[in-house]
Amino acid sequence: MRLNECKITCMHIASAPVLPASASTWLPPDDALRSELHNEVHARPSARIRLPALIVYVAVLNEGVSRQAECEHLRQLPGQADLTLERMQGNFVRLRLDGLTVKWERHTEFTRYSIIQPLPEYAGLGASEPDLLGCLALPQYWFAQIPGRTVAAIQLAMVNAPLDEATTLMAQAVAWLGGRTVVASLMGSNPSQLAGPLAEPPNRHGYGHPMGHSWALTQFRLQADGFERMLVIAPEGTSQTRAGRIAARLLELETYRLMALRGLPVAKALGPMLAQSEAALVRITAQLENKSASDQELLDTLVALAAGVERATAENNYRFAATQAYHTLVRQRIAELREKAIPGTQTIGEFMQRRLSPAMATVAATGQRLASLSERVARTSDLLRTRVDIATEMQNQQLLEKLTHGQETQLRLQSTVEGLSIAAISYYVISLLLYGGKALKALGVPMNPEMAAGALVPVVLWAVWRTTQRIHARLHTAH
Structure with missing residues (x-):
């Protein structure tokens, strides 16, 4: 029974419509940033460098420098007149020219230019402070016209030599850097492989060497030409990808150091x-x-x-x-x-x-x-x-105390005025009654208007006072 159901299901899948390869039928729709975020790790791949090589590296502050200006500068390179601005939107461009490679990288505050070319024989490890600018494949004006302000400029030479004779190798490296005090490191050492019965022996490519894969030497000093100099010594058989990673780490290290010091x-x-x-x-x-x-x-x-x-x-x-x-x-x-x-x-x-x-x-x-x-x-x-x-x-x-005191005074004044008002109203009412009595007397009614008005004075006063109290009571009830 299960076998039949499986056959029916397979026939149903086989008869389903075939969608284009670009349309994913297995996943929900992609987020708008999925491809961009996924490819970010591949945005700036390391260069593949064949030794011996010379890398001339210039990092400039790009404040106020547009991407268009940098694109126009790169178009001045031989055969790059058709370079488009859209190609530079990813902040990384690698241009392969005749005999050299130019790499452009734009960051938040600075832009990096790396020119990679073969190192001439006269500038090898046996030389003494060789002239590196004289062998550049690009003209001087191209470097001088890079848009921006220089923050780092490095001449990095990468040569092949065995690392066994440390004393002789150090003497040659110091002479290459001008005979002054150098800062040097043996790179790629693995603490777990420095000793012990399980230490991995070096192979013909230098991988797994218990003493590291290369030397890096520098002086961290500006030369008369405005550049720093670095020297990397690696044994024969060092892969191009490893050489590229070494160069990237050293150049980034110095650039980030200078940017941090700002x-x-x-x-x-x-x-x-x-x-x-x-x-x-x-x-x-x-x-x-x-x-x-x-x-x-x-x-x-x-x-x-x-x-x-x-x-x-x-x-x-x-x-x-x-x-x-x-x-x-x-x-x-x-x-x-x-x-x-x-x-x-x-x-x-x-x-x-x-x-x-x-x-x-x-x-x-x-x-x-x-x-x-x-x-x-x-x-x-x-x-x-x-x-x-x-x-x-x-x-x-x-x-508030002043207002309260004023209200009390006003209340007392109001009470006084109300007493006077009762007297005045009573006077007018009695006057009206007196006039009414005199009118009745004139009509022949036997009465004494003055005596009647005098007798009604207490009644009128009480009636006016009572009416005033009722008005106050209604006002308080309304509030």
Whole structure:
């Protein structure tokens, strides 16, 4: 029975209409951002670099620089006149030219240009501070006309050499970098493979080498040509993808280091302003405590101080947050190097820890100091507001007491006026009765009008008073 049901089901599926391959019949409709988010991990793939290679890297701040201007600059490259702006919407373009590769990457604050070409023989490991700009395949004016302001410029040479003779190799590397003190790291070391019976022996490609896969050396100094120099030494057989990852980590490490340091001048410039604001806040708090200044004077001073602090926060909050983000990226790139010390040199991570960490601590402390000052200004404002509210309540209470006293006086006056009104109304009523009596006497009615009016005076007074009381009672009932 189950076999027959399976056959029927299969026949039903086979007879179903065939949809185009692009239409998914297994899933609900895609979210609008699904493809974009899914492909984000492939947005900036690492380059494949064949050693020996020379990478000339320039990172520029792109504030005020449009994507159109960068596209027009890339069109100046040979054979790239047809480059479209739509191709650059993904923030990554790789252009393959004759004998070199140009890579363009646009980020939030900066744009990176990487030119990858073969390293000439005269600039190899045996050279002493070789001229690298003279062998570039692109003209000087193309680099000079890159739109933006330079934040990082690096000449990265990647060469092949065995890593066994460390002393000879270090001497050659130092001579290549100009004979000055270098920062060097053995990259790719795996702590689990440094010792033990299960240590993996190196193969012919260098994979799994217990001592790491390459050397990275630099001085972190600007040369006379405006570039920094880095040197990577890897054994023969290093794959092109590994070489590309090594280059990407080193170049990103230096770029993020410089971008993180952009917060340091801002923090230093804020120092005097923060000191003055803190001193002013202390004076305001003392005056508030001693009641040596009027509320209006304190309020004006405090508002001016709060406005200055909030303006500084608005202007520099992004810079401080970006500094922390870039510093996090620097630490991540250092961790990805998996570096190990080369005897006699300082590793890249140690250099960053000793030189970069104090600057990052200064930026973080300044950001916290600014945030703390803003909170203290807010608390002082609350205290002043409380004092003003209490003074306002006291004034309102005094005003209410005056109004109550006035109402009592008005009530007494009203009572006096009501008594006079009863007398006046009674007088007019008696006068009318007197006139009525005189009229009746004139008609022949035997009566004494004056005696009758006098006798009715108490009755009229009581009637008017009673009527007034009833009117008051109705008014109170209505309220």
